[in-house]
Amino acid sequence: NAGVTQTPKFQVLKTGQSMTLQCAQDMNHEYMSWYRQDPGMGLRLIHYSVGAGITDQGEVPNGYNVSRSTTEDFPLRLLSAAPSQTSVYFCASRIFGTSVTDTQYFGPGTRLTVL
Amino acid sequence: TQLLEQSPQFLSIQEGENLTVYCNSSSVFSSLQWYRQEPGEGPVLLVTVVTGGEVKKLKRLTFQFGDARKDSSLHITAAQPGDTGLYLCACRVSNDYKLSFGAGTTVTVRA
Numbered sequence: 001n002a003g004v005t006q007t008p009k010f011q012v013l014k015t016g017q018s019m020t021l022q023c024a025q026d027m028n029h030e031y032m033s034w035y036r037q038d039p040g041m042g043l044r045l046i047h048y049s050v051g052a053g054i055t056d057q058g059e060v061p062n063g064y065n066v067s068r069s070t071t072e073d074f075p076l077r078l079l080s081a082a083p084s085q086t087s088v089y090f091c092a093s094r095i096f097g098t099s100v101t102d103t104q105y106f107g108p109g110t111r112l113t114v115l
Numbered sequence: 116t117q118l119l120e121q122s123p124q125f126l127s128i129q130e131g132e133n134l135t136v137y138c139n140s141s142s143v144f145s146s147l148q149w150y151r152q153e154p155g156e157g158p159v160l161l162v163t164v165v166t167g168g169e170v171k172k173l174k175r176l177t178f179q180f181g182d183a184r185k186d187s188s189l190h191i192t193a194a195q196p197g198d199t200g201l202y203l204c205a206c207r208v209s210n211d212y213k214l215s216f217g218a219g220t221t222v223t224v225r226a
Contacts (some may be wrong), residue, residue, distance in 0.1 A: 004157070019178070031212065040124070042117065043216040044205060050212075058213070090157050096212065099163060101146065102215060106157030 004107035023091030030096035119217035138204035
């Protein structure tokens with residue numbers, strides 16, 4: 001199993017450009033989510049999905065779109081990049097169930113810089 | 116305002132010393148998890164605690180969940196350079212499947 005994979009590893013954008021961060025998992029997990037990590041602020045939830053065709057907003061969704069057409073893939077789209085979106089982005093997945101002990105698996109991250 | 120407050124923010128110690136990291140909140144949790152993140156990588160789950168007063172050990176790491184399920188601590192005995200990393204706590208509140216994270220404690224163990 002590859003687990004959770006993310007591409008690209010690094011990206012530099014100019015203000016106003018758009019791009020898609022890719023995320024895929026091969027563990028057949030229903031629940032997938034996107035976080036951004038900024039110094040001193042921990043991981044903040046951007047969007048999440050509990051299954052194909054179902055998405056919802058997290059704590060900091062503005063400026064980002066998501067879709068979930070398959071169980072495996074959960075891309076994150078930046079519509080018009082802004083310097084405030086400079087961050088490290090992590091995708092995560094886990095089984096969607098009622099157990100509070102379910103393990104959440106993270107990808108290696110995408111480091112994004114917006115100039 | 117973050118749901119979870121972690122302290123200290125930074126910790127630098129010599130190899131062989133002990134350290135404790137804290138995770139506190141005013142809310143009651145159904146579970147609390149501890150993750151370790153190494154530079155350039157994603158967080159990796161270390162442990163989940165569920166029951167108030169629960170203590171779990173993972174080699175030299177001891178995790179404790181407060182009796183009221185509002186706080187937790189991570190204690191490392193005889194720290195080694197391999198323990199260096201960002202330690203994050205995360206919680207799930209009742210009836211919510213989303214995880215909320217603290218800001219983390221950066222631990223540096225000097226050889």
